[in-house]
Amino acid sequence: MILAVTLNAAVDVTYHLDQVHRHGSNRVHEVAQRAGGKGINVARVLTALGHDTVITGLAGGASGEAVRTDLAASGLRDELMAIEGQTRRTIAVVEDQDGDTTMYLEPGPAITLAEWSRFLARYEELLSDAAAVVLSGSLPLGLPQNAYGLLVALATSRRVPAILDADGDALRAGLSAGPALVKPNAHELATATATVDPLAGAQALRAAGAHAVVASLGPGGLLATTPEGSWQARPPGKARGNPTGAGDSVVAALAAGLVEATSWPERLTHAVALSAATVLAPLAGSFDPADYHRLLPLVRVESLNPTSPQGESCPS
Amino acid sequence: MILAVTLNAAVDVTYHLDQVHRHGSNRVHEVAQRAGGKGINVARVLTALGHDTVITGLAGGASGEAVRTDLAASGLRDELMAIEGQTRRTIAVVEDQDGDTTMYLEPGPAITLAEWSRFLARYEELLSDAAAVVLSGSLPLGLPQNAYGLLVALATSRRVPAILDADGDALRAGLSAGPALVKPNAHELATATATVDPLAGAQALRAAGAHAVVASLGPGGLLATTPEGSWQARPPGKARGNPTGAGDSVVAALAAGLVEATSWPERLTHAVALSAATVLAPLAGSFDPADYHRLLPLVRVESLNPTSPQGESCPS
Numbered sequence: 127m128i129l130a131v132t133l134n135a136a137v138d139v140t141y142h143l144d145q146v147h148r149h150g151s152n153r154v155h156e157v158a159q160r161a162g163g164k165g166i167n168v169a170r171v172l173t174a175l176g177h178d179t180v181i182t183g184l185a186g187g188a189s190g191e192a193v194r195t196d197l198a199a200s201g202l203r204d205e206l207m208a209i210e211g212q213t214r215r216t217i218a219v220v221e222d223q224d225g226d227t228t229m230y231l232e233p234g235p236a237i238t239l240a241e242w243s244r245f246l247a248r249y250e251e252l253l254s255d256a257a258a259v260v261l262s263g264s265l266p267l268g269l270p271q272n273a274y275g276l277l278v279a280l281a282t283s284r285r286v287p288a289i290l291d292a293d294g295d296a297l298r299a300g301l302s303a304g305p306a307l308v309k310p311n312a313h314e315l316a317t318a319t320a321t322v323d324p325l326a327g328a329q330a331l332r333a334a335g336a337h338a339v340v341a342s343l344g345p346g347g348l349l350a351t352t353p354e355g356s357w358q359a360r361p362p363g364k365a366r367g368n369p370t371g372a373g374d375s376v377v378a379a380l381a382a383g384l385v386e387a388t389s390w391p392e393r394l395t396h397a398v399a400l401s402a403a404t405v406l407a408p409l410a411g412s413f414d415p416a417d418y419h420r421l422l423p424l425v426r427v428e429s430l431n432p433t434s435p436q437g438e439s440c441p442s
Numbered sequence: 443m444i445l446a447v448t449l450n451a452a453v454d455v456t457y458h459l460d461q462v463h464r465h466g467s468n469r470v471h472e473v474a475q476r477a478g479g480k481g482i483n484v485a486r487v488l489t490a491l492g493h494d495t496v497i498t499g500l501a502g503g504a505s506g507e508a509v510r511t512d513l514a515a516s517g518l519r520d521e522l523m524a525i526e527g528q529t530r531r532t533i534a535v536v537e538d539q540d541g542d543t544t545m546y547l548e549p550g551p552a553i554t555l556a557e558w559s560r561f562l563a564r565y566e567e568l569l570s571d572a573a574a575v576v577l578s579g580s581l582p583l584g585l586p587q588n589a590y591g592l593l594v595a596l597a598t599s600r601r602v603p604a605i606l607d608a609d610g611d612a613l614r615a616g617l618s619a620g621p622a623l624v625k626p627n628a629h630e631l632a633t634a635t636a637t638v639d640p641l642a643g644a645q646a647l648r649a650a651g652a653h654a655v656v657a658s659l660g661p662g663g664l665l666a667t668t669p670e671g672s673w674q675a676r677p678p679g680k681a682r683g684n685p686t687g688a689g690d691s692v693v694a695a696l697a698a699g700l701v702e703a704t705s706w707p708e709r710l711t712h713a714v715a716l717s718a719a720t721v722l723a724p725l726a727g728s729f730d731p732a733d734y735h736r737l738l739p740l741v742r743v744e745s746l747n748p749t750s751p752q753g754e755s756c757p758s
Contacts, residue, residue, distance in 0.1 A: 137504075141546055148464070151545040157528075188453075188508035195504065212473075217533060219546065229467040230457055230535065 127203075128172055128381055129256040129286075131249070131277065132165030132183035134234050134266045135206065137192045138410075140218045146228070155222075161196040162216065164262035164291060167371050167411045171378035171400070173202055174413070177385070180205050182252055184245060184266065186235055187212035205252060207245050211235020211266075237268035249277065253284050257385045260377060261300070262291040274300035282306075287384055290336075291377050294318070301335040306384065308336040309377050315341045324349050325356070325430065340394070342376050344369075347398050347425075352390055355431040359394035362424035365402045371411030375404040391427040398425045443519075444488055444697055445572040445602075447565070447593065448481030448499035450550055450582045451522065453508045454726075456534045462544070471538075477512040478532065480578035480607060483687050483727045487694035487716070489518055490729070493701070496521050498568055500561060500582065502551055503528030521568060523561050527551020527582075553584035565593065569600050573701045576693060577616070578607040590616035598622075603700055606652075607693050610634070617651040622700065624652045625693050631657045640665050641672070641746070656713070658692050660685075663714050663741075668706055671747040675710035677718045678740035687727030691720040707743040714741045 142156040165183060172179040181202055185193050186209035193213055197204040214234035220227045253259065259281045265273050274292055278300050281288040287306035290297065293314045301308070308331055312324060319327040328339040328351040338352035347360035379400045383393030403417035458472040481499060488495040497518055501509050502525035509529055513520040530550035536543045569575065575597045581589050590608055594616050597604040603622035606613065609630045617624070624647055628640060635643040644655040644667040654668035663676035695716045699709030719733035 141548075143546075146464075146544065148462075148544055149542045151547065154546055154548050157548050159528075188504045188511060191507060192504035212475075217546075226465045228462065228464055230459075230470055230533075231467065232457075232470050232473050 127178040127180050127255055127257065128169075128385060129252050129259040130165040130169035130172065130179055130181050131259060131261045132163035132181065132206075132263055133237075133269065133273065134264045135161065135163040135166060135183050135185045135190070135193050135213050136234075137189045137196075137213060137215045138162030138218070139215055140220060142220050142222055145221050145223045146219060159192065159196070161193040161200070161202075163193075164374050164377075165260060166193075166197070166202075167374035168260050168262055168291075168378045168381070169202055170200065170411060171371075171375050171404075171413070172381060173200075174415075175378065175382055177382055179203065180252060180256075182206060182249060184209045184235075184237060184241065185213045186210055189213040189215055205248070207241075207248050209235060209237060209241050211237065214266075234264075234266045235268075237266050239268075242269060242273075246276070246280070250280060253281055253286050256281075256286050258287050258289065258306075258381050260289045260291070260381050261305075262374070262377065264293070265296050271295050272299040275303045278303035278305045289377060289381055289384070291373070298334075301331060304335050304337065307338045307340060307380060309340050309342060309373070309380065311342045311373060312344065312346075325351065328356075340376070340380060340397070342373055342401070348376065348394050348401075349430075350390055350394055354390055355429060357390055357394055357427050357429055357431075359391070359398045359425055359427045361398050361402045362421065362426075365405040367405040368408065368410050369405050372401045372404045374411060375400045375413065391429075394427055395422060395425045443494040443496050443571055443573065444485075444701060445568050445575040446481040446485035446488065446495055446497050447575060447577045448479035448497065448522075448579055449553075449585065449589065450580045451477065451479040451482060451499050451501045451506070451509050451529050452550075453505045453512075453529060453531045454478030454534070455531055456536060458536050458538055461537050461539045462535060475508065475512070477509040477516070477518075479509075480690050480693075481576060482509075482513070482518075483690035484576050484578055484607075484694045484697070485518055486516065486727060487687075487691050487720075487729070488697060489516075490731075491694065491698055493698055495519065496568060496572075498522060498565065500525045500551075500553060500557065501529045502526055505529040505531055521564070523557070523564050525551060525553060525557050527553065530582075550580075550582045551584075553582050555584075558585060558589075562592070562596070566596060569597055569602050572597075572602050574603050574605065574622075574697050576605045576607070576697050577621075578690070578693065580609070581612050587611050588615040591619045594619035594621045605693060605697055605700070607689070614650075617647060620651050620653065623654045623656060623696060625656045625658060625689070625696065627658045627689060628660065628662075641667065644672075656692070656696060656710070658689055658717070664692065664710050664717075665746075666706055666710055670706055671745060673706055673710055673743050673745055673747075675707070675714045675741055675743045677714050678737065678742075681718045681721040683721040684724065684726050685721050688717045688720045690727060691716045691729065707745075710743055711738060711741045 379397035399421035403413040695713035715737040719729040
């Protein structure tokens, strides 16, 4: 199975109303709610792709219960560990009149050292059955800054490849432990490496310890720098829709390709098509398999390897 | 004991942030959360006054669990009945920069006929120990419009006086069953009776079946029309502060006075002082007992009875 870790799980709440009356009282027409946090989104996509996936991480309070209820209702395998603190909520207030959205993000719980120790024991148990582990998203308060470094090290010491999708200090602290793959977006890459050239940035992350780097460049597709070579994979055109969750779909496709040991061009093709299908779907983080399969043959993968013929184009 | 009924319980969430970036992403600095709904607020005040109080009503889902967790933490007696639907949340977004607040109100759960039947059985059981029952707030979806009429009738048939604090159709439907007391505010009174004269409105509600009517007139204090006479009770001055929960404090004081069988002028004095103390307290729905006791001798109660000396003033 693939183990998806979400240390800072969330309840993603969406409020629909016509228009917000600021400093007034607003009756919400429709409330949607589901379990969120990047690792949970990745697990949702992997499960939809038919991969046996287990979710672990930390969840607490009534909002933690709401996460677990939703995972059960979605048929996702839940090995979240209970904590004392309240799992954070995110509230998206959508004004249906113009489609604009205002987000409110709760700070999330503070994790105790005892809880973190218990989680590490649970994580090590779950690793024994894992073909790969995905580590996604922000760290809740109270965790050591090198939390991802420790989780990557525990995985690699058991020969379980670790995919890390994190930002800032959490990303940097995870690199030296040698993750199989990191997936920054353009902004995260530029912030982590102090260069705006994505290829140079990706190479810098490899030099810092990551075995492979796949940077998501929005409409520019994916840039991969790996021990087997470098590639850029481009979608057929700019997809119009909701980009929320597109990065998690990239991670899910790359995790699937890793456990299936497909070639990099094939992995990147699937990741670009799945990401574009996610943007097209109205519900954030979901995708229509028909869109995914329709887009697959339209992705263009270009080798950036200095030794290969320049500008080689290899559609999947 | 006093039974406090909240059919549409709520989780009242307060978000503090500096300033809302509309159509942007807002990190919340501080999250406060507690059980809400008018009957629960009344029970909180009654418990603080030392009255044995039991909370019943309907609560469901993770937000229902959050209500129950908070009641337990506050030492309140919880006899809420579980429902399938999700208890509603209210979100107050407070911009600390200017103190302005924007409210979001979820629609709340829909109650099934089977749940309503089960609740009526539970309610009848609880009535057997009740010296008075307080029925407060809005009705959730799915309940019959005469829900309060039925709850009042079940109480009065057992000689348990019922206090009704509701609005619109829910209030009107409760009158004919003969509640011991209804407590509209000026707006609710005007809407229910189509007159802007509070005394005429209160008399109309008595004619429709209420034994006594206490109308809360904001800074104008309370206007009472009862079988024993009519009175107006005025606070010492306009209290500056947060009026949220002031009406629930009035209901709590009137319920306490009812079970203690104090005179109307005394009940009204306590209700006005407690309400003013609630406005002064920074946290909505709470009060400082020192303010309450300081304000008691400052309340002026005027008899409006045609037979008593005109303009009689009876400080408590």
